[in-house]
Amino acid sequence: MTPTRAPRADAVRNRKKILAAAGEQIAAHGADVGMDEIAAAAGVAVGTLYRHFPNKTDLVVAVVAEYVARVADDAEAARERVTAGAHALGELTAFLSRVVEASVTDRAVKAAAQALGAEPGDRAAEDRAGQAVAALIRVGQADGDIHPDVTVNDIYLLFSTAPTGQPAAARARWLTLVMPGLTVNGRSARG
Known part of the structure; x- marks a missing residue:
């Protein structure tokens, strides 16, 4: 069994930024806010958002x-x-x-x-x-x-x-x- 590696510090930071931005964007714009808008608000590339959250x-x-x-x-x-x-x-x-x-x-x-x-x-x-x-x-x-x-x-x-x-x-x-x-x-x- 391969030991599980702890996530990198930048990945943890990005995840936190994405979650905070998602909460803010959904609160401000509702369920229809796009993933692109959430990524922009988090200051991350949309690909980074999708690596953390596929949908x-x-x-x-x-x-x-x-x-x-x-x-x-x-x-x-x-x-x-x-x-x-x-x-x-x-x-x-x-x-x-x-x-x-x-x-x-x-x-x-x-x-x-x-x-x-x-x-x-x-x-x-x-x-x-x-x-x-x-x-x-x-x-x-x-x-x-x-x-x-x-x-x-x-x-x-x-x-x-x-x-x-x-x-x-x-x-x-x-x-x-x-x-x-x-x-x-x-x-x-x-x-």
């Missing part, structure tokens, strides 16, 4: 996967802060706010993924995020702050209703309105 679907899947990995990293960092003594409800609230803000630019990429029928194959980052959010919820429930019936699926439901197409003030107001629904003080034990 747009592969590129969009990679952009979505990178976004999900950032969310997972953020959720795990929040869990680590709670383990170190931070307040779980505060960390969950801040996490929700950060994900909604990140989704403002990444929603176009998600729409492009749906339009292209792109399905990320690796669910590891989603699993990491779900496990970290579940830990935040459990600690918040043990603290008596988060309602006993709140689940990770509830958090995903909230994300799906976030007003990512609205101004920042509307997004902040949305968070203010939904957070009481997650808390013991925000609703009765029955509701």
Whole structure:
């Protein structure tokens, strides 16, 4: 078996530039943006783009996967802060706010993924995020702050209703309105 060689530094840089440019171009111009435009925005030759991503679907899947990995990293960092003594409800609230803000630019990429029928194959980052959010919820429930019936699926439901197409003030107001629904003080034990 031949040992796998690590990618060259310039290849890693090019991949990062391509992913960043793809996210920006899709957010600005939608799913129809061309690979040539993405390559130009990344400052790479179109052949370089195609060496990394043979088609747009592969590129969009990679952009979505990178976004999900950032969310997972953020959720795990929040869990680590709670383990170190931070307040779980505060960390969950801040996490929700950060994900909604990140989704403002990444929603176009998600729409492009749906339009292209792109399905990320690796669910590891989603699993990491779900496990970290579940830990935040459990600690918040043990603290008596988060309602006993709140689940990770509830958090995903909230994300799906976030007003990512609205101004920042509307997004902040949305968070203010939904957070009481997650808390013991925000609703009765029955509701």
